[in-house]
Amino acid sequence: MRPFRGPNFSLILFFLILHIFLLLPANGVHPLDPLTPSELNQVRTLITKSHQDVTFHYVGLDEPDKPKVLSWLSRNQPPNFFHHRIAFAIVRTNSQTHEIKIDLSSNLILSDKVYDGDGYPMLNNEEQTAAGELPLKYPPFIASIKKRGLNLSEVLCEVFTIGWYGEKNTKRAVAVMCYYVDGTVNFYMRPIDGIMATVDLDKMKIIQYRDRLMIPVPKADDTDYRESKQDTHFDTRIKSMTISQPNGPSFTIDGNNVRWANWKFHLAFDMRVGPIISLASIYDHDMHKYRKVMYRGYISELFVPYQDLSEEWYFRTFLDAGEFGFGICAVPLQPSTDCPPNAVFMDGYYTTRDGTPAKTSNVFCVFERYAGDxxxxxxxxxxxxxxxxxxxDVTLVIRMVSTVANYDYIIDWEFKQSGSIKVTTSLSGMLAVKGSAYTHKDQIQEEPYGTIVAENTIGTRHSHFLSFHLDLDIDGDANSLVKAHLQTVRLTNGSSPRKSYWKVVEEVAKTESDAKIRLGTGATEIIVVNPNKKTKVGNNIGYRLIPGSLAGPLLWEDDHEQIRGAFSNYNVWVTPYNKSEKWAAGVYIDQAPGDDTLAKWTLRNRDIENKDIVLWYTLGFHHAPQQEDYPIMPTLSGGFELRPANFFDRNPVLKVKTPKPVKWVNCSA
Amino acid sequence: MRPFRGPNFSLILFFLILHIFLLLPANGVHPLDPLTPSELNQVRTLITKSHQDVTFHYVGLDEPDKPKVLSWLSRNQPPNFFHHRIAFAIVRTNSQTHEIKIDLSSNLILSDKVYDGDGYPMLNNEEQTAAGELPLKYPPFIASIKKRGLNLSEVLCEVFTIGWYGEKNTKRAVAVMCYYVDGTVNFYMRPIDGIMATVDLDKMKIIQYRDRLMIPVPKADDTDYRESKQDTHFDTRIKSMTISQPNGPSFTIDGNNVRWANWKFHLAFDMRVGPIISLASIYDHDMHKYRKVMYRGYISELFVPYQDLSEEWYFRTFLDAGEFGFGICAVPLQPSTDCPPNAVFMDGYYTTRDGTPAKTSNVFCVFERYAGDxxxxxxxxxxxxxxxxxxxDVTLVIRMVSTVANYDYIIDWEFKQSGSIKVTTSLSGMLAVKGSAYTHKDQIQEEPYGTIVAENTIGTRHSHFLSFHLDLDIDGDANSLVKAHLQTVRLTNGSSPRKSYWKVVEEVAKTESDAKIRLGTGATEIIVVNPNKKTKVGNNIGYRLIPGSLAGPLLWEDDHEQIRGAFSNYNVWVTPYNKSEKWAAGVYIDQAPGDDTLAKWTLRNRDIENKDIVLWYTLGFHHAPQQEDYPIMPTLSGGFELRPANFFDRNPVLKVKTPKPVKWVNCSA
Structure with a gap:
C-alpha cells in the first residue's frame, strides 16, 4: 500500500468536476430558456435515428413543473438543479402524430407516444411551400389559368387551413388558393377567386380540385406598397427625428434575463406562441425585495373568423398560433423602423420540417420608450x-412582429416603473380580399360579406381575438379573482339630499364558472389578489386588469368555428394552474373539433379561490374593412393593462427622478 | 385749374390705405382667434366704464356664425371680411349677472342683458382666493383650529362649489373647507374634515359655519412629492434619453394656424374650455386639395361626482369647466418634462376678476411625437x-394640462398622417381624500365611501366624465350619423356548413333620440358620414369613432347631480349645429338645476339626418382609489380616435416615406 502523501488528487479532480457539473449546467442555461440550436439539433438527431421519414411540427422546451421552478427560485439554487432539461417534440411519421419527450441532459428519448385523438399539429413552412407549388404543375389548374388568360408564371398559391365542420377526418388536408403577382408584390390584392385545390399534406398531392366560377382578378395598379414603386412622395415636410441615449440603454440582457429599472423577468422565444415573459418581479423599495407579479405570460392563441359564406371562404376561421405558429411567422425586425434607433435585438430559433434549426434574426427588440408622456x-x-x-414616463418595451401571411401583428409587452404591464397589439399588413365582378357599390345585389375597397375587390369582414395566458402570481402563487362591482345604491329614506351613489361590492370568484366574464360598461373591475397578504393598512394586495379593445363574440356558441375558438366567448376566464393547459384552443388545432379548449377545461368548474390561478384575457377587434385599408392597412391598435392595485403601500414611482437632460455638444447632423 | 400732370397722388394714397385696411384687419387676426390682451383690455375698459363694482367671470370670442365662416373660407377672403369682431363677456355687478356683447372693431357695447335665470357664472380665481382666506379671520373657525391643537398659520382653505339639491337660490354660495400644510406641499392629503364654512361670494363673507365633528388630520409623513424632499432616489439605473430633430420641427405655427404634414387647423385658447381646434382639414393627395374634417372640437364640460354622502361631501359633484374654467386652471407647461425636448410652446390669455388680462405662459405645447410605433x-x-x-409613425400632438385644484388633467389632441385624430386624457395629481379615525381596514364598520390609502386617509370614490364637443364636417357640413350594427345572422337552412356569420346593418339616425348611444361590446360602430358624397367605388365618405375608456352612468337619472351632468347618460349624442349649444351642462353651471343641458336640448328630438351635426362623445373613468394613488397618482389614460372610414379612396399614407435617419457626427454628451 502506498504511503499516504497528502490529498488524493484524482479524487479532488473528481469532486471538482462534479462540482462544476452541478453548479454550471450546459451553457449556464436558465430552466426556462428556450432550446438552443445545438439542443434543437440534438432533438433532430435523436428522433431521426429512431424514425424514418419524419417531419417536425413543434419542438420546444418542456418546461419544468412550476413548483420545482418556484422552489428553485426561492432557494436561489443554480440552474442545474434541473438535472433533466427536457424537450417536447411533435412530429409526423407514417401518417401518425408522435409526441416525444427527450432528456437533453442524458441524451435519451424519455417517451414516444402516438397521438390518436382529433386534430393535427402545426403546419411547418416547408410543407406549406410544397403544397402551394402543387397547382402550378396540375393540369386542370393550368387549364383554369389559361382559360382566364393569365400567365402561369405570375401565379402564386397559398395554403389555408380548413377548420372543422363535422367531418370524420382521416387526412391532413388544406385548401390551396392562388393569387396573381404580375407587376406588384401585393399579390394579396389580386386573388384568383373561384378556384380551390385541396391538398393532402402527408401525401403532398392534390386530392380535390374545383374551378367553380370566373371572377375578374383585380388590377395591379396602385397595389404595390414599396417605397421604390411610388411615383411621388408626400412627406417631404416631415423632418428627421431620432431618439438618443448617449450613455446607452438602462437595461441589461444576460442570456434571456432582462433587468430594467425596478423590473426583472425572463424572455424566451417559442415557435408556437412567440414571446414568453416569465418570472416577472418588481423591486419594492419599501420592502427592499423583489416581489412576484407574473409567472408566465404569452399569447396563447389567436382566432380570426372570416364572415364570408361562399365555398372558398366559409372555413377561413384561422387559429393562427396552433395552425401556423405565431413564433414561426415572426419576422426579422428592421432596425430604426420596426423599432426605434435605441433598440437592442435578440434572435430566435425554431425547428424546420426536417428538424434542422432555423434562426430568425432580430426576432425581438427591447427598447426604452419615451413618447413625451x-x-x-x-x-x-x-x-x-x-x-x-x-x-x-420612460418604459421598457419588448416587441415582436408576426406576419401570418397577409396580416402583420405587432405585439408589445411594456413594463412601466409604476408597476404596470401594458400589452398592445397592433394590426397592419394586408386585408384578405375577395375578387368580385363589382366595380361600384351600386351594382351590389347580394350580400357582399365585406366592403368594396377598390374595383373588383371586396375586403372581407372578420374578427381577431387574441387569448393572453397570464399566469399571475401576485406576491406569491396562491391568488383569487375579485370582481369589484361598482354598484348603484338608491336612497329613498331622505337621509341625504342625494338620491343615489355608487359603492364597491367585492365578489370573490369561487369556481371557474364565476370567472367567465364579459366586460364592457366599466361597472365591474377585475382584480387578481393575494388573499394571504395585506398592505400595512389592511387592503388585499392585488393587480387590476384594465381592459381595452373589447369585442364580444358575434357567432353562435354552437357554431363549429366558435366551438374551436370558444375562448372568445368571454373577455375573462380563470383556471387553476395546470401545466398542460397552455393553449386556449388546444394542442392540436388543425381540423380539430374543439374538444381540448379553455371552454371545455372550465366545464369542470374547478375551485379557483386562493389557488395558483391563471387569468386568460381575450382581446378583440371586429374588422369591417374600409378603403383606407387598401392596399395596405394603417396600424390599428388595442391592448390592456395590468396595474398594481394595493400591491404597493404607496405610489411606487414617487421617488423616481427625472432622467438627466441630454446636452449634446459639438453636434452636426 | 391745375393742369393734369399725371396720377392724383392723394387719391392713390386713399385707395392704397383703403386697400390695406380691407386686406389686413387689425393685427391680421383670424376670425376664430382668441381675444388678444389688448382686446381683453378693451373689453375691460368699456365694461368698467358702464358698470361700477363689476367682476369678470368670462370673456371670450363670440365666434362669427358658422355659415359666415364657411363662406369666408370657401371664398378665400381676407380675415377682415368679418367687419365686426365680437367679444362676449359674463360679468357680475350689483349681485346680478350680465351678458355683454362688444363690437371690438367699432369699440361699442352691442348689447348688455341681465341674466335672470338659474345658476351662476364661472368662479374667478381671485374670489376663490378671497373666500379661502375668510375662515382664517373668523373667530369660530379659529376656535375650531385651536380646539384641534393645530397651528392656524399652517391652515389653508379651498373653495368648493355646492351643486344644486332643490334649493331656491338667492345667492352665490360656496363651501370652504380646509387643509393642514405643516411640513408638506401636499396639503391635499391632510384634510381638516368635519368643518365647513359657507361663503356668500358676492358679499364675500361667511354666512354659515359648522364644526360638526373631530376627525384626526392625517400625518404629513411621506406625503411630500417634491424631488428635493425625497431622502433616497430609486432610478439611478434609468439613463438619460432625448428626442432630437436636428433640422427643427416639421410644423409651422402662423398666429394660431398650425400646419403639419397633411393637416392644417386653427388652435385657440379659451378660458372656459382650454384648447379649441377649429377648421381641421386634411390634404388629399389624390384630389389635390384640403378636405374638411372638423369645424370645431373641444372639451365641452367635465363632470366629477364624488360618492360620499356625508355632510361635507355629498355635494361634491363638480362640473369643472363651467364652475372653475378648464382654461383658467391650465398651468404653464414645463419644457422637457411636461412636453418632450422638441416641443414648441404657445401662451394663453384670460380675464381676471377686475377684467385685467392674465397670461398663462406655455399653455399649449405642440410637438411631433415618435414613440417607436x-x-x-x-x-x-x-x-x-x-x-x-x-x-x-410620427404624429403631431397639441397638449394642455389643466390642474383643477388637486387633479391634473393632461389633454392631448393627436393628429396622424393617416387621417386619424386621437384624443388622450390622462389623469394625475392628487386624490380627494377624507380624514378618518381608521388606521386599518379591519377597523372599518360603516361604509367608508372609499379606500383606506394610508392611516387616517380615505381616498373617496368618484367618476370623471368628459364631454367632447366634436363638430365634425366630414368633407362638408351636411353629415349623418350611421350606426353600423355588426349583426349576427343565424343560418338554419343548411345552405352553409356554418351556422352563423355576422354582417353589417347600417342605420341612419334620423333624430336626436336615435343618436343617444351607450357603447361597450363593440357590436355597433359609430360613423359620421357625408351622405352627399361617395368614394369612387361608391362608399359613403365618413369618419369612424373608435371609443375608448367607456364608463357608463352609475347614478340614477333623476338624481340632482346626474341631471346636471346628464351628458354622462350616454357615450354618444348628436345634435344639429346650434351656435348656442356649446357647453354640455349649460352656460351657467354653478348652483344650476340642469335645465340647459345636452340632455334637455335633445328632448326636442330634432332632425339630424343630412344636417350640419355635432357629435358629443362622453369619455369616462370610474375611480375606486388604490394605495398606489397615494400620495400622488401615477397617470391613468383613456381616449378615443376619429379615424377615416372610406373618407379616402385608399390608404392615405401609402406614399409616406420613412423620415431620413439622423446621423450625428462629432457629438459628445
Whole structure:
C-alpha cells in the first residue's frame, strides 16, 4: 500500500468536476430558456435515428413543473438543479402524430407516444411551400389559368387551413388558393377567386380540385406598397427625428434575463406562441425585495373568423398560433423602423420540417420608450412659491412582429416603473380580399360579406381575438379573482339630499364558472389578489386588469368555428394552474373539433379561490374593412393593462427622478 | 385749374390705405382667434366704464356664425371680411349677472342683458382666493383650529362649489373647507374634515359655519412629492434619453394656424374650455386639395361626482369647466418634462376678476411625437427576394394640462398622417381624500365611501366624465350619423356548413333620440358620414369613432347631480349645429338645476339626418382609489380616435416615406 502523501488528487479532480457539473449546467442555461440550436439539433438527431421519414411540427422546451421552478427560485439554487432539461417534440411519421419527450441532459428519448385523438399539429413552412407549388404543375389548374388568360408564371398559391365542420377526418388536408403577382408584390390584392385545390399534406398531392366560377382578378395598379414603386412622395415636410441615449440603454440582457429599472423577468422565444415573459418581479423599495407579479405570460392563441359564406371562404376561421405558429411567422425586425434607433435585438430559433434549426434574426427588440408622456405630475398654485413636479414616463418595451401571411401583428409587452404591464397589439399588413365582378357599390345585389375597397375587390369582414395566458402570481402563487362591482345604491329614506351613489361590492370568484366574464360598461373591475397578504393598512394586495379593445363574440356558441375558438366567448376566464393547459384552443388545432379548449377545461368548474390561478384575457377587434385599408392597412391598435392595485403601500414611482437632460455638444447632423 | 400732370397722388394714397385696411384687419387676426390682451383690455375698459363694482367671470370670442365662416373660407377672403369682431363677456355687478356683447372693431357695447335665470357664472380665481382666506379671520373657525391643537398659520382653505339639491337660490354660495400644510406641499392629503364654512361670494363673507365633528388630520409623513424632499432616489439605473430633430420641427405655427404634414387647423385658447381646434382639414393627395374634417372640437364640460354622502361631501359633484374654467386652471407647461425636448410652446390669455388680462405662459405645447410605433408595415416572405416595408409613425400632438385644484388633467389632441385624430386624457395629481379615525381596514364598520390609502386617509370614490364637443364636417357640413350594427345572422337552412356569420346593418339616425348611444361590446360602430358624397367605388365618405375608456352612468337619472351632468347618460349624442349649444351642462353651471343641458336640448328630438351635426362623445373613468394613488397618482389614460372610414379612396399614407435617419457626427454628451 502506498504511503499516504497528502490529498488524493484524482479524487479532488473528481469532486471538482462534479462540482462544476452541478453548479454550471450546459451553457449556464436558465430552466426556462428556450432550446438552443445545438439542443434543437440534438432533438433532430435523436428522433431521426429512431424514425424514418419524419417531419417536425413543434419542438420546444418542456418546461419544468412550476413548483420545482418556484422552489428553485426561492432557494436561489443554480440552474442545474434541473438535472433533466427536457424537450417536447411533435412530429409526423407514417401518417401518425408522435409526441416525444427527450432528456437533453442524458441524451435519451424519455417517451414516444402516438397521438390518436382529433386534430393535427402545426403546419411547418416547408410543407406549406410544397403544397402551394402543387397547382402550378396540375393540369386542370393550368387549364383554369389559361382559360382566364393569365400567365402561369405570375401565379402564386397559398395554403389555408380548413377548420372543422363535422367531418370524420382521416387526412391532413388544406385548401390551396392562388393569387396573381404580375407587376406588384401585393399579390394579396389580386386573388384568383373561384378556384380551390385541396391538398393532402402527408401525401403532398392534390386530392380535390374545383374551378367553380370566373371572377375578374383585380388590377395591379396602385397595389404595390414599396417605397421604390411610388411615383411621388408626400412627406417631404416631415423632418428627421431620432431618439438618443448617449450613455446607452438602462437595461441589461444576460442570456434571456432582462433587468430594467425596478423590473426583472425572463424572455424566451417559442415557435408556437412567440414571446414568453416569465418570472416577472418588481423591486419594492419599501420592502427592499423583489416581489412576484407574473409567472408566465404569452399569447396563447389567436382566432380570426372570416364572415364570408361562399365555398372558398366559409372555413377561413384561422387559429393562427396552433395552425401556423405565431413564433414561426415572426419576422426579422428592421432596425430604426420596426423599432426605434435605441433598440437592442435578440434572435430566435425554431425547428424546420426536417428538424434542422432555423434562426430568425432580430426576432425581438427591447427598447426604452419615451413618447413625451407624463408618469405623474402636479402644479401647486395655491401655496406661496410655485411647486411644479413632473416626471416623464420612460418604459421598457419588448416587441415582436408576426406576419401570418397577409396580416402583420405587432405585439408589445411594456413594463412601466409604476408597476404596470401594458400589452398592445397592433394590426397592419394586408386585408384578405375577395375578387368580385363589382366595380361600384351600386351594382351590389347580394350580400357582399365585406366592403368594396377598390374595383373588383371586396375586403372581407372578420374578427381577431387574441387569448393572453397570464399566469399571475401576485406576491406569491396562491391568488383569487375579485370582481369589484361598482354598484348603484338608491336612497329613498331622505337621509341625504342625494338620491343615489355608487359603492364597491367585492365578489370573490369561487369556481371557474364565476370567472367567465364579459366586460364592457366599466361597472365591474377585475382584480387578481393575494388573499394571504395585506398592505400595512389592511387592503388585499392585488393587480387590476384594465381592459381595452373589447369585442364580444358575434357567432353562435354552437357554431363549429366558435366551438374551436370558444375562448372568445368571454373577455375573462380563470383556471387553476395546470401545466398542460397552455393553449386556449388546444394542442392540436388543425381540423380539430374543439374538444381540448379553455371552454371545455372550465366545464369542470374547478375551485379557483386562493389557488395558483391563471387569468386568460381575450382581446378583440371586429374588422369591417374600409378603403383606407387598401392596399395596405394603417396600424390599428388595442391592448390592456395590468396595474398594481394595493400591491404597493404607496405610489411606487414617487421617488423616481427625472432622467438627466441630454446636452449634446459639438453636434452636426 | 391745375393742369393734369399725371396720377392724383392723394387719391392713390386713399385707395392704397383703403386697400390695406380691407386686406389686413387689425393685427391680421383670424376670425376664430382668441381675444388678444389688448382686446381683453378693451373689453375691460368699456365694461368698467358702464358698470361700477363689476367682476369678470368670462370673456371670450363670440365666434362669427358658422355659415359666415364657411363662406369666408370657401371664398378665400381676407380675415377682415368679418367687419365686426365680437367679444362676449359674463360679468357680475350689483349681485346680478350680465351678458355683454362688444363690437371690438367699432369699440361699442352691442348689447348688455341681465341674466335672470338659474345658476351662476364661472368662479374667478381671485374670489376663490378671497373666500379661502375668510375662515382664517373668523373667530369660530379659529376656535375650531385651536380646539384641534393645530397651528392656524399652517391652515389653508379651498373653495368648493355646492351643486344644486332643490334649493331656491338667492345667492352665490360656496363651501370652504380646509387643509393642514405643516411640513408638506401636499396639503391635499391632510384634510381638516368635519368643518365647513359657507361663503356668500358676492358679499364675500361667511354666512354659515359648522364644526360638526373631530376627525384626526392625517400625518404629513411621506406625503411630500417634491424631488428635493425625497431622502433616497430609486432610478439611478434609468439613463438619460432625448428626442432630437436636428433640422427643427416639421410644423409651422402662423398666429394660431398650425400646419403639419397633411393637416392644417386653427388652435385657440379659451378660458372656459382650454384648447379649441377649429377648421381641421386634411390634404388629399389624390384630389389635390384640403378636405374638411372638423369645424370645431373641444372639451365641452367635465363632470366629477364624488360618492360620499356625508355632510361635507355629498355635494361634491363638480362640473369643472363651467364652475372653475378648464382654461383658467391650465398651468404653464414645463419644457422637457411636461412636453418632450422638441416641443414648441404657445401662451394663453384670460380675464381676471377686475377684467385685467392674465397670461398663462406655455399653455399649449405642440410637438411631433415618435414613440417607436409603426404606421404600417409588411414583410413579404413568400415572393423571391425579401420585401420588407415599414413606416414609423410620427404624429403631431397639441397638449394642455389643466390642474383643477388637486387633479391634473393632461389633454392631448393627436393628429396622424393617416387621417386619424386621437384624443388622450390622462389623469394625475392628487386624490380627494377624507380624514378618518381608521388606521386599518379591519377597523372599518360603516361604509367608508372609499379606500383606506394610508392611516387616517380615505381616498373617496368618484367618476370623471368628459364631454367632447366634436363638430365634425366630414368633407362638408351636411353629415349623418350611421350606426353600423355588426349583426349576427343565424343560418338554419343548411345552405352553409356554418351556422352563423355576422354582417353589417347600417342605420341612419334620423333624430336626436336615435343618436343617444351607450357603447361597450363593440357590436355597433359609430360613423359620421357625408351622405352627399361617395368614394369612387361608391362608399359613403365618413369618419369612424373608435371609443375608448367607456364608463357608463352609475347614478340614477333623476338624481340632482346626474341631471346636471346628464351628458354622462350616454357615450354618444348628436345634435344639429346650434351656435348656442356649446357647453354640455349649460352656460351657467354653478348652483344650476340642469335645465340647459345636452340632455334637455335633445328632448326636442330634432332632425339630424343630412344636417350640419355635432357629435358629443362622453369619455369616462370610474375611480375606486388604490394605495398606489397615494400620495400622488401615477397617470391613468383613456381616449378615443376619429379615424377615416372610406373618407379616402385608399390608404392615405401609402406614399409616406420613412423620415431620413439622423446621423450625428462629432457629438459628445
Amino acid at each position: 407624463i408618469m405623474w405630475r402636479h402644479s401647486e398654485t395655491i401655496l406661496p412659491g410655485d411647486t411644479v413636479e413632473v416626471r416623464p | 409603426i404606421m404600417w408595415r409588411h414583410s413579404e416572405t413568400i415572393l423571391p427576394g425579401d420585401t420588407v416595408e415599414v413606416r414609423p
